[in-house]
Amino acid sequence: MAIQFNSTNLKTEPVSFEGALLKGIAPDGGLFMPLEIPKFSAEEIRAFSAMKYSEIAFEVGKKFFEGEIPEPDLARIVREAYDFDVPLEPVFDNKFVMRLDRGPTASFKDFAARMMGRLMQFFLGRRGGRLVILTATSGDTGSAIANAFYGLDNIEVIVLFPEKEVTARQRKQMTTLGKNVSIIALDGKFDDCQAFVKRAFADPELEDMKLSSANSINIGRLIPQSIYYFYAFAKLREGAPDDDIVFSVPSGNFGDLCGGLIAMKMGLPVRKFVVATNANDEFPKFLGSGEYHKLEPSRNCISSAMNVGHPSNVPRLVALYGGVMDEKGVIHKMPDMEAIRRDMFAVSIDDPATERAIAEAWETHRLLLEPHGAVGWAGLMRYLERGEVDDGQLCVSLETAHPAKFPEKIREILGFDPELPPSLEGLEQKPEMFDKMAHDYGEFKGWLRGRGGKDAAIRPTKDEREKYHVNYQKDTNFAASARLLQSKWREKKGYQELKLGNFLEIEFAKSSKANFLTDRIKQLVVQEVKRIKKEGGLIGEPRIWNNLLSSQPLCFNLFGELYYNLDLASEYFRLLFPGKLEEVKRIKFEYSPGRGNNKYTDDNSAFDVFIEYSSSNKRGFIGIEVKYAESLKEESNKKATNYFMQHEQRYTELTNNTGIFRQRSIEMLKRPPLSQIWRDHLLSIATKQDYDEGFFVFLFPRQNEECQKAVDEYRKNLISDDEEQTGFYPRYLEDFINILREIENDDWTKELQERYLGA
Incomplete structure (x- = not known):
C-alpha cells in the first residue's frame, strides 16, 4: 500500500505522495512527513555497493513511491535526473x-531539484493542470530549481532572493534564464523571502493560483x-x-x-x-x-x-x-x-x-x-x-x-x-532579467496577482484577424487564436470559406468531408453519423461537416485512426495512463450506455469518445469529453437549471452516494461552467456498474483558460485531488497529440498537430 503523508502540525488528513508533492505545504501550515518510514535490511544496504547512483536512487524511491509511480517510469526519472558524477x-x-x-x-540542490521536477512533471502529465512554483532562496536553491524546471510548459517558477546576500554567480544562474522563470530581488534577508512565500501559501486570495513549493519544505x-x-x-x-x-x-x-x-x-x-x-x-x-x-x-x-x-x-x-x-x-x-x-x-x-x-x-x-x-x-x-x-x-x-x-x-x-x-562557463556574458522589490508583502502579492500567466493565450491582432476573416469580437483570447489557426489551415488547403474563415462552404464540406484528415476517418464519420442518428443521439449538423473550430471533428481526427488500429491504440493509452490498462478492446464515438435510462443519468448525456479496455482480467473503460475552443459557458444558466430540474432526483442520488463530492456542492455543479463536466462525470460513475473499473477524462487545450478555470473550480467540489479516488482525470490536448506523434510520426499526426496546435 502506498505510504501516506501527514502534516507536522497534525491538523490535516493524510494525503498521498502526489498530493503532498504538488501541494508543497500542508493546509494547516505544517510540513508533510511520511506516516511511516520504510526500512531497508542490512543485506539490502550491502547490495548497494555494487550499484550506480541512479540504481540506488531507484531502490530508495521504490520504498516511498510504490503504488503511485510505475517502476519503469521511476527508473526513467532517476536515470534522467542523475546523469553526473x-x-x-x-x-x-x-x-x-x-x-x-x-x-x-x-x-547539491541539483540532486533534489532535478528529481523533484521530473516527479512533478510525471504527476501533472497524468492528471492535467499547471502549477506555479513559488520558492525562496538564500543562494543555490533558486538556481537549482530554476534550471530543473526551466522550459516545462505546465509549470511556472517564481524565485525570491535577498538582494544583498547572494554572489553574482549565484544570481546570474537564476536571472539569465527567462521563459517560464521569474526572479525577484527582495530588499531583505532570506528569512523575509521565506516569510513572504509562506504567507502567500496561506493567503486565501491567492488560492486560485495553484501555488506549490520547491524549497526543502517540499517533501519532494x-x-x-x-x-x-x-x-x-x-x-x-x-x-x-x-x-x-x-x-x-x-x-x-x-x-x-x-x-x-x-x-x-x-x-x-x-x-x-x-x-x-x-x-x-x-x-x-x-x-x-x-x-x-x-x-x-x-x-x-x-x-x-x-x-x-x-x-x-x-x-x-x-x-x-x-x-x-x-x-x-x-x-x-x-x-x-x-x-x-x-x-x-x-x-x-x-x-x-x-x-x-x-x-x-x-x-x-x-x-x-x-x-x-x-x-x-x-x-x-x-x-x-x-x-x-x-x-x-x-x-x-x-x-x-x-x-x-x-x-x-x-x-x-x-x-x-x-x-x-x-556548467558555469559563459555565465558572465549572459543578460540578466529580474525585478527588484521593497520589503512589502502587499507589493509582492500585487505582483503575483498581476503577473498574467506566461502560458496564457495571446489574442491575435485585429489586422491579422481581419486578414483571415475571423474577427469575431465575442471570442476569448484562446478562441480567437484557435479560430485564426483553423482559417490559416483552410487557406493552406485551398478550401473556400463561408462567412467566417473557420467555416467551409456547406455543400462542399458535406461532399468532400474536408473537415477530416484521412480517408479512413472520413469513412468512419459517415458510418458513425448514421449510427448516432439511428440511436437517437445528438450530432451537430452541419457543424460536424463545415465548422473547422468544432470539437466534434477534432474527436474523429484525434481518435479515428486508432479505431482501425487497436494495437496502436493500446500502446497509446498505455503511455497516456501508465499502469491503468493492458489492451484497448473497442473505441466508440458519441457513446452513451443508455440514453434516458434511469440506470445511468436519466438524460441524453454521452461521451465524445469511449474506450473499452482490459487490464489483469478486468474490464474497464475511459469516458472522454473533448473541448477545443469552447468556454463551457455556451449553455445558459437557465437551460442548465431546467435540465437539472428534469433529472434532479437521479443527479442528486448519484452525487450523494459516491462519497467523492463535498457536501452542498450541487448548487455550484448544476450551473455553467461546471454543469457539463458534472453530468459527464456522473455518467462515468453510473457506467462503472457495467464494468470492473473506469474513469472520466476531460480533455482540453492547455491555453484554454476558461476550461482550466472550470477544471480548477470543479476540483474544489471534490473531496480530494486524488484521481484514483474521484475518477476525474483532466488532461491537456497538447500532451495527447505529442505522445501520439512520438509513436506514430506520419502525415496524419503531423497534420493533426499543425492544424490544432499550430506547430
Whole structure:
C-alpha cells in the first residue's frame, strides 16, 4: 500500500505522495512527513555497493513511491535526473569529502531539484493542470530549481532572493534564464523571502493560483536528499557487519540534514551527524539548553546559503524524534532530546573559523573548499577533537557547492581563482532579467496577482484577424487564436470559406468531408453519423461537416485512426495512463450506455469518445469529453437549471452516494461552467456498474483558460485531488497529440498537430 503523508502540525488528513508533492505545504501550515518510514535490511544496504547512483536512487524511491509511480517510469526519472558524477574525495585517515557540486548548477540542490521536477512533471502529465512554483532562496536553491524546471510548459517558477546576500554567480544562474522563470530581488534577508512565500501559501486570495513549493519544505526535495547518504556508505564501507559512518552536514534550512536523518531511520548505520551551522547558531543552542529560540534577524555570513535564523525543516527534525513544533518555532510537544543528542553533535562555525578552514584544508591536504563546505569540514574537525571515535572512523563531510561559485572569497584567502566547471562557463556574458522589490508583502502579492500567466493565450491582432476573416469580437483570447489557426489551415488547403474563415462552404464540406484528415476517418464519420442518428443521439449538423473550430471533428481526427488500429491504440493509452490498462478492446464515438435510462443519468448525456479496455482480467473503460475552443459557458444558466430540474432526483442520488463530492456542492455543479463536466462525470460513475473499473477524462487545450478555470473550480467540489479516488482525470490536448506523434510520426499526426496546435 502506498505510504501516506501527514502534516507536522497534525491538523490535516493524510494525503498521498502526489498530493503532498504538488501541494508543497500542508493546509494547516505544517510540513508533510511520511506516516511511516520504510526500512531497508542490512543485506539490502550491502547490495548497494555494487550499484550506480541512479540504481540506488531507484531502490530508495521504490520504498516511498510504490503504488503511485510505475517502476519503469521511476527508473526513467532517476536515470534522467542523475546523469553526473558524485566524487568521494579522500583526504586523510578514512576521512572523505563528498562533492555534491557536479550537477548542472554546481550545487547539491541539483540532486533534489532535478528529481523533484521530473516527479512533478510525471504527476501533472497524468492528471492535467499547471502549477506555479513559488520558492525562496538564500543562494543555490533558486538556481537549482530554476534550471530543473526551466522550459516545462505546465509549470511556472517564481524565485525570491535577498538582494544583498547572494554572489553574482549565484544570481546570474537564476536571472539569465527567462521563459517560464521569474526572479525577484527582495530588499531583505532570506528569512523575509521565506516569510513572504509562506504567507502567500496561506493567503486565501491567492488560492486560485495553484501555488506549490520547491524549497526543502517540499517533501519532494527531502526524499531525494536521503539518497547520497546511502551512496557514500555503499561505496566507502569496508565490509564488516558493524560498519558505520559519521556525516558532517553544513546546515542552513536543515533539509539536507533531514534527508540524512530519514536515511538513518530507513536503516543506514550512521554513528553521528555533525550538524555544522555558521554564526546562525539557534540549533546548537537548542541542543545545549533544550530551549528553542528563533534568531531574528538572521546573521549575515560568508556561507550565505546558511544565513537562516529559523530553519524551516526543524519541525521535521522535531517530528522524527516524537515532538511537535509549529511553523513559527513554538514547541507544543518536546522531542526526545536525549535521542537527538545521541545522534547529533551540533556546532557553530563563525566566519573567521570558516576562512581558517578554507586555508588549512588547502595548505595541509590540497583540499579546495568553498565557505559552506568549509563550515562542514570545520565542524567535523571539531567533532574529531572530542575523541569520541577512533582515528580510522569512516567520516564524510558534504561539500555542497563548487568553489568556483565563490571566486572572490577563494581569491582573497588562497590567492587564485578556482577553475570554472562547464556548467558555469559563459555565465558572465549572459543578460540578466529580474525585478527588484521593497520589503512589502502587499507589493509582492500585487505582483503575483498581476503577473498574467506566461502560458496564457495571446489574442491575435485585429489586422491579422481581419486578414483571415475571423474577427469575431465575442471570442476569448484562446478562441480567437484557435479560430485564426483553423482559417490559416483552410487557406493552406485551398478550401473556400463561408462567412467566417473557420467555416467551409456547406455543400462542399458535406461532399468532400474536408473537415477530416484521412480517408479512413472520413469513412468512419459517415458510418458513425448514421449510427448516432439511428440511436437517437445528438450530432451537430452541419457543424460536424463545415465548422473547422468544432470539437466534434477534432474527436474523429484525434481518435479515428486508432479505431482501425487497436494495437496502436493500446500502446497509446498505455503511455497516456501508465499502469491503468493492458489492451484497448473497442473505441466508440458519441457513446452513451443508455440514453434516458434511469440506470445511468436519466438524460441524453454521452461521451465524445469511449474506450473499452482490459487490464489483469478486468474490464474497464475511459469516458472522454473533448473541448477545443469552447468556454463551457455556451449553455445558459437557465437551460442548465431546467435540465437539472428534469433529472434532479437521479443527479442528486448519484452525487450523494459516491462519497467523492463535498457536501452542498450541487448548487455550484448544476450551473455553467461546471454543469457539463458534472453530468459527464456522473455518467462515468453510473457506467462503472457495467464494468470492473473506469474513469472520466476531460480533455482540453492547455491555453484554454476558461476550461482550466472550470477544471480548477470543479476540483474544489471534490473531496480530494486524488484521481484514483474521484475518477476525474483532466488532461491537456497538447500532451495527447505529442505522445501520439512520438509513436506514430506520419502525415496524419503531423497534420493533426499543425492544424490544432499550430506547430
